[in-house]
Amino acid sequence: MADEVILLDFWLSPFGSRIRIALAEKGIKYEYIEEDLRKNKSSLLLQMNPVHKKIPVLIHNGKPIAESLIAVQYIDEVWNDKSPLLPSDPYERSHARFWADYVDKKIYEVGRKLYTKKGEEQEAGKKELIEVFKLLEQELGDKTYFGGDKLGFVDIAFIPFYTWFKTYETFGNINIEKECPKILSWAKRCIKIESVSKSLPDQDKVYDFIVEIRKKLGIE
Amino acid sequence: MATNDLKLLGGWFSPFACRVQIALSIKGLDYENIVENLNSKSDLLLQSNPTYKKIPVLIHGDKTICESAIIVQYIDEVWKNNATSSILPSNAYAKAIARFWVSYIDDKFFNSLRYGLFAQDDESKKKYFDELEEVLLKLEEVFNKLSEGKGFFGGEKIGFIDIALGCYLSWLKVKEKFTGTKMFDEAKNPGLVKWAEAFSAHPAVKGILPETDKLVEYAIAMAQGLAAAATAAPK
Numbered sequence A: 001m002a003d004e005v006i007l008l009d010f011w012l013s014p015f016g017s018r019i020r021i022a023l024a025e026k027g028i029k030y031e032y033i034e035e036d037l038r039k040n041k042s043s044l045l046l047q048m049n050p051v052h053k054k055i056p057v058l059i060h061n062g063k064p065i066a067e068s069l070i071a072v073q074y075i076d077e078v079w080n081d082k083s084p085l086l087p088s089d090p091y092e093r094s095h096a097r098f099w100a101d102y103v104d105k106k107i108y109e110v111g112r113k114l115y116t117k118k119g120e121e122q123e124a125g126k127k128e129l130i131e132v133f134k135l136l137e138q139e140l141g142d143k144t145y146f147g148g149d150k151l152g153f154v155d156i157a158f159i160p161f162y163t164w165f166k167t168y169e170t171f172g173n174i175n176i177e178k179e180c181p182k183i184l185s186w187a188k189r190c191i192k193i194e195s196v197s198k199s200l201p202d203q204d205k206v207y208d209f210i211v212e213i214r215k216k217l218g219i220e
Numbered sequence B: 001m002a003t004n005d006l007k008l009l010g011g012w013f014s015p016f017a018c019r020v021q022i023a024l025s026i027k028g029l030d031y032e033n034i035v036e037n038l039n040s041k042s043d044l045l046l047q048s049n050p051t052y053k054k055i056p057v058l059i060h061g062d063k064t065i066c067e068s069a070i071i072v073q074y075i076d077e078v079w080k081n082n083a084t085s086s087i088l089p090s091n092a093y094a095k096a097i098a099r100f101w102v103s104y105i106d107d108k109f110f111n112s113l114r115y116g117l118f119a120q121d122d123e124s125k126k127k128y129f130d131e132l133e134e135v136l137l138k139l140e141e142v143f144n145k146l147s148e149g150k151g152f153f154g155g156e157k158i159g160f161i162d163i164a165l166g167c168y169l170s171w172l173k174v175k176e177k178f179t180g181t182k183m184f185d186e187a188k189n190p191g192l193v194k195w196a197e198a199f200s201a202h203p204a205v206k207g208i209l210p211e212t213d214k215l216v217e218y219a220i221a222m223a224q225g226l227a228a229a230a231t232a233a234p235k
Helices: A014-025 A043-048 A068-078 A090-116 A119-140 A153-172 A182-193 A201-217 B013-028 B041-047 B070-077 B093-118 B122-147 B160-166 B169-179 B190-201 B212-232
Strands: A005-009 A031-032 A059-060 A063-068 B004-011 B032-035 B057-060 B064-066
Touching: A005 A014, A005 A043, A005 A090, A014 A153, A031 A059, A059 B004, A059 B160, A063 A068, A063 B093, A068 A090, A068 A153, A068 B093, A090 A119, A090 A201, A090 B064, A090 B070, A119 A182, A153 A182, A153 A201, A153 B212, A182 B122, B004 B041, B013 B070, B013 B160, B013 B169, B041 B057, B041 B160, B057 B070, B064 B070, B064 B160, B070 B093, B070 B160, B093 B122, B093 B160, B093 B212, B122 B160, B122 B190, B169 B190, B169 B212
Parallel strands: A005 A031, B004 B032
Antiparallel strands: A005 A059, A059 A063, B004 B057, B057 B064
16 A cells, blocks of 8 residues: 655745655655645644644644654654664664754744844844854764764754745844854755755745735834 | 663652653663752753753763653663563654654643743733643543553553653642642543552652652742742843
């Protein structure tokens, strides 16, 4: 019986991008269903993620898996015949989970402050985001990828936020390349990988979308 | 004698440290239990967890592992031993479901409980405790589905979700003392009432969850500290 894999997603979502990268790395064929978050949530989304009502949701043979990092681990465990995304050693695995979780806790919420807040709150957000990137730079060290020689769990967790750098830099008035050059060179290495480049939205499109959002929220 | 060279930097008051203790207990592992004073963190803690400076931290030989859910999975994966002591399910989908609910518990349940307990005004308290009630209704549903009548979220034996939620029971008892209302509504959460009893009585759990009176004292001191900090904070 052929596997039926569906990804319920939104083009802009860094979380959805993680799952797209994982599926591409494994060469898994799937149906991509775009959920337009500006409209009412579809009945499929409400049925597949009744708890959080959020994308992305991976649906494998009718069974939903929500939360992007949980879905990526699921993909790695089920399609374990090629392109491992997590290390096989339990300690290395826990190390990867720790840093992917750090990315999850810190980047989206802090980054949001740069384009939705002003004044002190925005300043605090800027400072914190640079600190977060610097810590990640330290963790990367001299490795090619966070995963070592190949793309791994932390790379997949973090790289989608590269498409938000223009947004963070423009609204936050920061220069990520200047502050964290190793992060930029790491990101550029990642996007040379086909499974990454074809899974990420265009930086300019992300930026334009946020410009629209800010107008709607009345931020200027 | 710690033959496995295991140290836990934890605290009797911490539900997160308790999770690690229960996991180690399930696997029958000896370890050195170091109780941290959060007002005066040890150098070892600060060095072992420079990112968050929080407990628990598991030190296994020269390796350090942080974040309770990650530590529990590490323990489960290193000491695979046998099926009867496994904490996460072996099936990939069941594993994903367990991880999902532990993440939900650490987000929705934990935040409603702690913000409710330490809220400074009655309106906020009510808001958080109302949220907590909603979460408990959801968890009752999840319990009924996953336990399949066998007593635990993990089925016949305690699993990842049991450990994650079970370690909050002592703090739910603190809420009972603070508010005068039972931690679980027997009419709305009959499953969770039975589960809580079974969990607390489980051999791997006994002696690990803190005594309610001791934790109440600790919580009162915490609340006083938070209130003092709130009034002292510059406007």
